[in-house]
Amino acid sequence: MSGTANSPESAVRLRRTDLRGHTLSLAELKSAVPRTASATVTTAEAAVQTIIADVRHDGHAALAGLALKFDGVSQEHPRVPAAALAQALAELDPAVRAALEESITRAKAFAQAQKPADVDYPMADGAVVSSHWIPVRRVGLYVPGGLAAYPSSVVMNVVPALAAGVGSVALASPPQKEFGGLPDLTVLAAAALLGIDEVYAMGGAQAIAAFAYGVAAGSSENGGGEALEPVDVVTGPGNIFVATAKRLVKGVVGIDSEAGATEIAVLADHTANPVFVAADLISQAEHDPNAASVLVTTSLELADAVERELAQQVAKTTHRERVETALSGVQSGIVLVDDIGQGVAVCNAYAAEHLEVVTENAPGVAAQITSAGAIFVGDYSPVSLGDYCAGSNHVLPTSGTAAFSSGLNVTTFLRAVQLINYNKEALAQVAGHVITLSRAEGLPAHGDAVAVRFP
Template identity: 85%
Template sequence: MSTAPSSASSLAPLHRIDLRGRALSLAELKSAVPRTAQATVTTAETAVLGIIADVRERGHAALADLAQKFDGVTQEHPRVPAEALAAALESLDPKVRAALEESITRAKAFAQAQKPADVDYPIADGAVVSSHWVPVSRAGMYVPGGLAPLASSVIMNAVPAQAAGVASIALASPPQKENGGMPGQTILAAAALLGIDEVYAMGGAQAIAAFAYGVQAGTGPNGGGDTIDPVDVVSGPGNIFVATAKRLVKGVVGIDSEAGATEIAVLADHTANPSFVAADLISQAEHDPHAASVLVTTSVELADAVERELAQQVAATSHRERVEIALSGPQSGIVLVDDLAQGIAVCNAYAAEHLEIATEDAPAIAARITNAGAIFVGNYSPVSLGDYCAGSNHVLPTSGTAAFSSGLNVTTFLRAVQLINYTKDALEQVAEHVITLSKAEGLPAHGDAVAVRFA
């Protein structure tokens, strides 16, 4: 955030939702919290369905047309040459390289610690049931590059996949007109730093479609274009169109979660520092005009103080217009609650991508949160720490999907394969039960498959 002097922002007061004195059901709480307008979601889905169909039908020709339409780039083939990756790493600012390397070190340490152990369990004598974790063969990763070239998202995507043992990794990021039609230089450098050499200049829903369905060779605007092999899992954050595309291809491929436009919720009481809270709300609002910044508080005095801080800090921030649009949208606002118990209920209903706890005894309050992508505890664990160097992952579920989805982690790229190994004696111990249950279900051939072994 810039500290240059500036006049106060013209930011209108944030939308306030007063839940004090109201006993609301979970459904009512979910309806009450700030959200992106449904019309926006519907419009995005209609557009994305068309893009996916176009990429499936026309392959590289569709990718070229969409690169021209959305990015202003003339493109023969989206693959980034190896020499461009090497050159980006070679020219990387040493301080930026050091910061990326520190982020990689911490992310690797946590990813390795997350790896689940295989299980070989003896159910009975001669009967062993196992669960072995196996990596997917190929992963496709999306890295935003439109309003902000998120080199950190290269790390957040790649490190867990590499820790899982994924052998084939492909990365896509939007082409940048000012970078010769390739993704941003720091994104290319981060990919090179991690040893990723399959990088594509593809943005938006079309990148997700290309990874999900693959693109055949020879479908380019001039009959060219190499094959882009389909992947098993697509991961990464993006705008509403990227998140919608991931939802629509789920089932064709696995996805990490619907990591769309970013959101932050701050649960705060009278002890919170309004300057800190305002800065953190702005830090996520600068991502995208559709970003959500929500304050849930027991204190009207704090809410007023945060709004005064916002007026000053927004005026001085680099992306002032973008921040003002995000803070003024229906997805942002202040929710007033009677007490922290009601605040916790609101936060669990909202299921924020990022949730900060700025209260007395913040660890105890954090322990009562069940729905959040990531929880940041206390005054010195801001969301921006998690965006870069906490060791945690910043690719997290948005739009309430944190109620049932996890953030990107090693298990995103792993499958638990079950192995069943019974001896003849062990099978004989349960044979009669299998035969009985098969008859009860009207599937006697199942029982016959066991009985034949003892005929």
Template identity: 80%
Template structure:
């Protein structure tokens, strides 16, 4: 019997033993598994070239890149309205029902997230307000290279729609087997949500097109439709998509650097190794660069999970991809002295997805401050959040959860401040304004107030 036919795969995760070591935050950050720095540097160089090409050659560059990366001959990337309608008409009814349930739960939670406007009277006649205003246009990226992630259409679109965004465009890689258009379930989900501006564009080139826009008349046969630049780019993707978002940040807003997926599981001896192994595999199947990390104070659990990985990896559909991800430097087992050190490790790691599977899991989860999303207890697996929890699965990766939030309604809103003072209210603080302006060496600032009271 060959290895591929064997009922048990050989899976050994790299182990990092932190027991008996008192480590500071910087040391913990260096100790946890991460993607190799050389991989990130290589991606940045390649992505910079792609962005420059799209900015310089527009539709011609998009066509060349679609041929190079997707094997598709493309005249223009816009998906016809008829193709969207057909995708929705022909989608499997059970898939449509699942999409509709996911939409309903995501929309309910998104509506509940909407912040309230604030009008605050600082003093008599002096009102300062904070009003939430949606951005005008959003460009959403939906992965489709290794799998067509129709669920990502929902995760991007529903919060934007709840925020009141008027113009939404969607990009997803062209699929050779689908006539050069994105996957059929992606098109069906877009149609279900009323999104009619859809482009067959993948990778860094899609991010560049949204950030800078593409003029008509620059394609191989006279060009395609103008792609207007957006205000915010959102959506998950591989390391090249995440790098592109980082490089265009400042030209446009981004939700977060949602790159190759990550799962960390904080578990003790009470955890079920069968469940833990299944959850590690569920994210490893996304991408060869996906990260699966177990943090535990139980060597016995670590051993049991590793044995269970051998059993489950052998029968999983994407075995080769999973094995690559689990054996990479970004995955592994971290052994800790106890839950206190485990919490410190998880806060240093700042996982995209963190499962807490311990005794009193809710109390332990409350101590986590750095994570994109926290899944509490053995019946809240990450895959629930990927599809139908009501939460969002577009989350910060590579440690950026320490300072970034997952995609939500406020991703697409801006807090605009309004200042409304009467003459008497201004007179009350005029002296202070003049004093401070002189103290800072900006007398004209004070003059702008004094001139109003001759």
């Protein structure tokens, strides 16, 4: 894959971090890996707090003003008419429809397989402790717009919610001037394909605020519009303003994660194909100028070969400028390591949203990874497969949060509710222990609540 006279090779070069010969602690590894500075989060917070307050106070009028300010769209009400959803599906390119249907089929199969089983445990005769999974009442699903359209994110958000048994699903995506104030038409078609009829042309922090707090029915004086009922859980990726809004409403509603710009890490050795590795780094860099693409490798020869491939492939890619910006940023780079063991340690410290393992015995190496949103094993499991048709979910934790959080899945929309069912004889067996422990904690009334049952 070489450049042409019309597309000279790109001059992009990844920053290199050489960890060979160094033994670093986890904290030192976390500091050494490429990472976007987090200062932008605090920069966005004040603006997002204002947006949330405006939506809570002014409802539909605030939503209309924000749509005009940020999206350049005049809007009376954000609800997408049913006719627009039906039309978008009717006019959907048949090939795109077929691809979405395949994505939905695979995602549904995996989501159904994920559903956890209820547990009824017989603790003793007459004593049963249970854990029952119950879906949340209502969810708000956010599908980003901006630099690209994301009908695949409709699939990734909606399918696990429906598999969990959620009864009320609302979806929001930014309004687009080119579609007359509607969200992207392919996004609408995907929603219609999944049977979602409550769709809103809302973007950014204002969409998250509307989901979290609801919007009262409006009068003609305050912008009009029907009520938007608050949700219990908000999910979906978005920009820094969406992520900040989700953090600020967490506790009012549940959220999946504070997803930031996308990221890919590739753990590779001398057996990796540099053509494939370069293509995969580019595939995530085209999302966003702030996207992160990181190669962790034991092979200096591979690092050099990947950079040569990047020079050729970036020159030919559609979003060249965006990709060059992302690959040249501080969040992207090449990390050189002594061996695969050190590479695994680096990847666990980085906790990538997407991690590809392309090494000898890739399944065995992948089994050593403890922190990643999703792990792609071998030459023929690229991240883009997971973005669309693997059956897995592409809404994943970013910015190192994969060390303690999971990607979107069925359990995001479920609650484990415990049930305790003891009869008198079963309670009698532990009554003395309850009374003893309550007194040890200085809470004797707890023990009295048991003792009173055995006069």
